[in-house]
Amino acid sequence: MKNIAVIGAGTMGNGIAHVFAQNGYKVSLIDLNEEGLNRGLATITKNLDRMVAKEKIDENKRNETLANIRLFTQMSSGVKDADLVVEAATENVDLKLKIFSQLDGLCKPEAILSSNTSSISITKIAAATKRPDKVIGMHFMNPVPIMKLVEIIRGYATSDATTSEVVEMSKNLGKVPVECNDYPGFVANRILMPMINEAIITLHEGVAGVEEIDTIMKLGMAHPMGPLQLADFIGLDVCLSIMNVLYDGLGNPKYAPCPLLVNMVMAGKKGIKSGEGFYDYSAGPREAKVSATFQ
Numbered sequence: 001m002k003n004i005a006v007i008g009a010g011t012m013g014n015g016i017a018h019v020f021a022q023n024g025y026k027v028s029l030i031d032l033n034e035e036g037l038n039r040g041l042a043t044i045t046k047n048l049d050r051m052v053a054k055e056k057i058d059e060n061k062r063n064e065t066l067a068n069i070r071l072f073t074q075m076s077s078g079v080k081d082a083d084l085v086v087e088a089a090t091e092n093v094d095l096k097l098k099i100f101s102q103l104d105g106l107c108k109p110e111a112i113l114s115s116n117t118s119s120i121s122i123t124k125i126a127a128a129t130k131r132p133d134k135v136i137g138m139h140f141m142n143p144v145p146i147m148k149l150v151e152i153i154r155g156y157a158t159s160d161a162t163t164s165e166v167v168e169m170s171k172n173l174g175k176v177p178v179e180c181n182d183y184p185g186f187v188a189n190r191i192l193m194p195m196i197n198e199a200i201i202t203l204h205e206g207v208a209g210v211e212e213i214d215t216i217m218k219l220g221m222a223h224p225m226g227p228l229q230l231a232d233f234i235g236l237d238v239c240l241s242i243m244n245v246l247y248d249g250l251g252n253p254k255y256a257p258c259p260l261l262v263n264m265v266m267a268g269k270k271g272i273k274s275g276e277g278f279y280d281y282s283a284g285p286r287e288a289k290v291s292a293t294f295q
Contacts, residue, residue: 001083001112001169002026007075007099009033009040012116013088015144018044021068022061022145023173028070028078037071044069047145075099079106084169086138088116091241096120097128104129112162114138118238119189119245122155122182132157136166139186140175142234150175155182184249185242193242196234197258199227203278204260210278210290228278229288232271240265269293 002025006017009031017029017040031037048062057065072078079085085107087099096115103113112134115125126135137153150170154163163179170177180187199213208216214226223230231239243257264270264277271277272285279288 001165003081003083004028005030005079005082005085006088007031007085007103008088008090009037009071010088010090011043012140012142012144013086014040014043015142016086016088016116016140017069018047018065018145019140019173019175022048022057022065024068026068026070028072028082030072030075030078032073034073037073041066041069041071075102076106079103079111080108082107082111084112084114084166086114086116091118091120091238093120093124096125100125100135101128104131110134112136112165114166116140119185119193119242121184121249122153122158126155126157133159134162136162137182137186138166138170139188141188148174148176149188150177151186151188152177152179153182153186154179185246189242190246193239193246194255196227196231196239197243197255197261200231200258200261203228204258232277232279232281232288234271235273236261236270236277237265 004020004025005028006013007030009029013029017027021027029037029040031040045066048065051057052059052062085103087096089095089099096117100113107113113129114136115122116138118139122135122137126132129135132155135155136158139151139153141147141149152163152167152170167177185193202208202213203210210228214228217223217226240257240261243255246255247257268274269276272281275281276291278291280291281288
């Protein structure tokens with residue numbers, strides 16, 4: 001497999017495109033929004049320039065990586081030659097079903113269709129196609145160029161051959177692929193999101209403040225980032241979406257999202273992406289301070 005198509009040029013999509021292109025694959029980066037495509041390419045270029053400055057790659061590797069990426073606003077043009085498609089669109093089940101239904105008709109029959117979904121059922125996504133044996137989850141971690149893990153999710157009908165190919169390809173990227181089965185939240189978010197939700201409940205109930213909760217988890221549990229700040233980095237809207245997937249899929253009240261999380265998302269406080277969440281990022285991410293809401 002040499003030709004890769006990545007659907008979505010946002011944070012995850014441009015990171016995935018970067019990693020494939022840097023490892024010699026020809027990448028079609030696809031987004032309906034031309035402005036989003038240009039932002040995505042600018043992010044890749046900035047990250048490559050940073051790698052050159054740190055002497056992790058040389059100028060030739062930077063230029064080769066950028067030359068491996070082509071931009072498309074039409075899905076039909078971008079995926080026609082793809083051996084593997086990685087969908088990295090918004091975490092919305094209806095949107096993903098629509099995309100995979102379209103991909104099934106546009107891609108060559110032998111192409112593997114994968115999703116970077118962090119929680120949505122691969123089996124459900126695969127059912128929108130006529131090739132469920134060739135549909136699989138490739139859940140990369142953010143930031144993609146740095147994080148080693150790729151969570152490989154097998155749907156109910158995913159074949160051994162598809163899984164083996166995707167595992168080997170992940171290794172070729174310098175990643176560590178780890179397989180799991182298709183249940184709500186898979187492994188990473190089945191464990192991480194309830195912890196974040198519990199931290200929000202702890203704040204909501206007045207047990208401690210934002211900085212206190214994050215400091216206890218950083219110093220006591222050796223977490224590099226506290227759960228509330230991590231939620232801001234992930235996006236509170238994404239956290240809420242995943243909690244709803246867990247709650248709906250498993251039917252257990254312990255997965256019910258905290259009302260504070262729901263209210264913050266409704267109020268537009270989504271974390272770094274909106275400039276405010278549990279922390280205020282108006283002075284930039286490195287100068288974050290606790291939002292006045294929680295002082």
